[in-house]
Amino acid sequence: MPETGPGLLNLLAPGGDDLMFVLSGDGKLLDVNEAACRALGYTREELLSPGAAAFPFIPWPPAFSRAWQNPADPGEGSRSINTFRRRDGPAFAAEVRFSQHTVGGEKAVLAVARETSAGSALEAAFHQAERNYASILSNLPGIVYRATVTGNVLAIDGHVEQLTGHPPSAFLGGEVRLRDLMAEADGGIAHEELVSSLAASGTYDLTYSIVRPDGERRIVRDIAHTAPGEGDQPPIAEGILFDVTQRVEEERVLREALAAEHRRYQQVVAASGQVVYEQDIVAGVMHYSASLFDVFGYTTVAHGTRPEDWRSKVHPGDLERVLEQGRHAVDEHRLVNIEYRYRHARGGYRWVWDRSQCDYDEGGRPVRIIGVMQDVTERRELEAQVRAAQRMETIGALTGSVAHDLNNFLTAVLVNLAMARMQLGREGQMPELQDAADAASRGAELVRSLLNIARGEPRREPIDADALVAESLRLLARIAGPEVHLEANVCEGCPPFNADRVQVQQVLMNLVVNARNAMGGRGRVAIAVGPVAAEHRETGEPGEFVRLEVADDGPGVPAEIQERIFQPYFSTSEPGEGTGLGLSIVHSVAQSHGGWVELTSAPGQGARFAVYFPAAV
Structure with a gap:
């Protein structure tokens, strides 16, 4: 076998990146180039040493035998795809061309291999991508x-x-x-x-x-x-x-559940009589629950959603106090708990209890306020009535002793009036003395009535309303004053009703005085009495009643105070000109007799007070 020498090395030099091997006829490796050494992971000495491993074709290529036997055949028969194994184990494929040469008088086969693993890897990657794509589509x-x-x-x-x-x-x-x-x-x-x-x-x-x-x-x-x-x-x-059928159905069920939950929330809020609100401090917007309309009469649009809209409805006398307490609560990270007056959509102000809490961001800056507003007007009115009742209880405790003393005074007046009339004789009788005696007698009856009330012993008797009004006209005319025209429209045959005569007279006097004051001491007051079939305003039970009316042609009672006008100590008069008890007493007497009071009034059309007493059975 020939030894490798300069001629063989010169043959291998032009190979470039191709792997080149020189083999003897029996397949022994005679020489390799550097590219082959790098690709296989061996040195040249290791591959050419006597104890080197077998030639790394796997398996032995049939094209080698054909090239050895047919040195002049340059066809495809001397080409093949062979597998080589690297020293570290991995195999790679390469296309090998075999050709026969004579070196130093000896035949040798030159094998030139070009790695095809990159192309194979690309093809494999393409097929894998196809499989991945098919898998993705199927899933x-x-x-x-x-x-x-x-x-x-x-x-x-x-x-x-x-x-x-x-x-x-x-x-x-x-x-x-x-x-x-x-x-x-x-x-x-x-x-x-x-x-x-x-x-x-x-x-x-x-x-x-x-x-x-x-x-x-x-x-x-x-x-x-x-x-x-x-x-x-x-x-x-x-x-x-x-x-998306299932998803849409789940969303529908979820929406219905959320809507039902929202309805329950709104029902709870409405039943509580509260308005829940949220103020976005950053955006400057306020949101209110639907109960805003039920409590204060506003729709969200009519009310407005800016903080300025809320401030504009707080009573001017309360606004500074409310804002100041709110600022302190936010600065001190505590609850706001405050009462103030808030304007109702129908006019007038309602007392509001406002309780709120502020939320803060991570930097401690206020970002949101959540709270509730509740109308506590009735509660405050009840508290006022309780206080008034306590005052009335105190007054009632004094009534007995005061009435006793007044009765003594009135007795002296009546005795002296009687003696004066006796001394004047029949020819010297004066109508003024009779009027004074009548007034003193009614005063004495009033004192006795107060004593009975103080003792809890009201005196009730059948009252002829027509006769009562007729006999009271002269006194009522003097109370009304000279510039008030007093009229009476009585109904003959009006059924009687059981009542305390003095208290009914007191109702008449209080209503006439109220009318006179409303008209400024000048105008027309009409008194009317008559039977009426009606349903009781409180119980709804039908029945027969006697209606006692007092109407005036004054300016009327403003709508915003009509519900409060019967409250004790409520008065529209200037300080010192009224006690605020007149209409409260009228209301109290009507209720104590099983009846009620109705007010009919419009701006500029006067006021009509109708007191209903159950007719005697």
């Missing part, structure tokens, strides 16, 4: 399709039958178009959205219902983009259909 929750925008399907996922009930062949054969599956109610709308979306962006994202052959409805989401068609062909849509 997608949707149906991939390719179709013209008119609905003719060009390609479609094999899973389409599970969703639509139609096999892929029905779509590809033109028997079924995607548009044909749309529910009738959705078809027109979906088509319009499709056209507008394509015109705007070339993409669309639609949700619509489809109908399967068995009649079942499914809801799908259709997401696609379009590409121009070839030549005169219409644009092509490539997209995916998702079955």
Whole structure:
């Protein structure tokens, strides 16, 4: 066998990156180039040493034998794809060309190998990508399709039958178009959205219902983009259909649950008589619960959602105090608990209890206030009534002793009046003395009535309303004053009613005095008495009643105070000009006799007070 020498090395030099091997006829490796050493991971000495491993072709290439036997054959028969194994284990493929040469008078075979592993790896990667793509398509929750925008399907996922009930062949054969599956109610709308979306962006994202052959409805989401068609062909849509029936149903159930929860929340808030509010301090917006209308008469639009809208409805006398306490509470990170007056949509102010808490961001800055507002007007009025009752209880405790002393004084007056009349004789009688005696007698009766009330022993008797009014007119005229025209309209045959005569007279006097004051001491006051069949205002029971009315032609009672006018100590008079007890006593007497009081009034049309007493059975 020839030894390697300069001639053989010169033969191997032009090889470049190709792997070159020189072999003897029996397959012994005679020489290699550097590229082969690098590719196999051996040094040249290791590969050429007597104890070196066998030639690294796996298996021995048949093309080597053909090249040895047919040195002049340059055809494909002397080429082959062979596997080489590196020193560290991994194998790689290479295309090998064999050719016979004579070196130093000895025949040798030159094997030139070019690694094909990169191409093989690319091909393997391509096939793997195909498998991955197929796996992705098979596991997608949707149906991939390719179709013209008119609905003719060009390609479609094999899973389409599970969703639509139609096999892929029905779509590809033109028997079924995607548009044909749309529910009738959705078809027109979906088509319009499709056209507008394509015109705007070339993409669309639609949700619509489809109908399967068995009649079942499914809801799908259709997401696609379009590409121009070839030549005169219409644009092509490539997209995916998702079955969102279950998701839509779950969203519907969730929405209904949330709506029901919101309704329960609103019912709880409404039942509590409170208005829940939230103020976004950063955005400067306030949100109110629907109970805002029930409590204060405002819709959200009419009320306004800015903090300024809330401030404008706080009573001017309370605003500074409310804002100051609110600022301190926010600065000190504590609850706000305050009462103030708030304007109602129908006019007037209502007392409000406001309790709120501020939320802060991570930096400690206030960002939101959540609170409740509750109308506590009735509570405050009840508290005022309790205080008034306590004062009245104190007054009642003094009534007995005062009435006793007054009775003694009035007795002396009556005795002296009687003696004066006796001394004057029949010819010297004066009507003024009679009026004084009558007034003193009524005063004595009033004192006795006060004593009975103080003892808890009211005296009731059948009252003839016509006679009572007639006998009281002279006294009422003097109380009303010379510039008040007093009229009386009585009804003969009016049924009697059981009452304390003195208290009924007191009702008449208080109503006439109230009318005189309302008119400024000048005007017309009409008194009327008559029977009426009505339902009791408190119990709703029908019955027969005697109605005692006092009407005036004054300015009327403003609507905002009509509900408060019967409260003890409520007065529209200047300080020192009224006690605020007149109408309260009227209301109290009516209720104590099983009746009630009604007020009818309008601005500029005077006021009419009607007191109802149950007719005697």
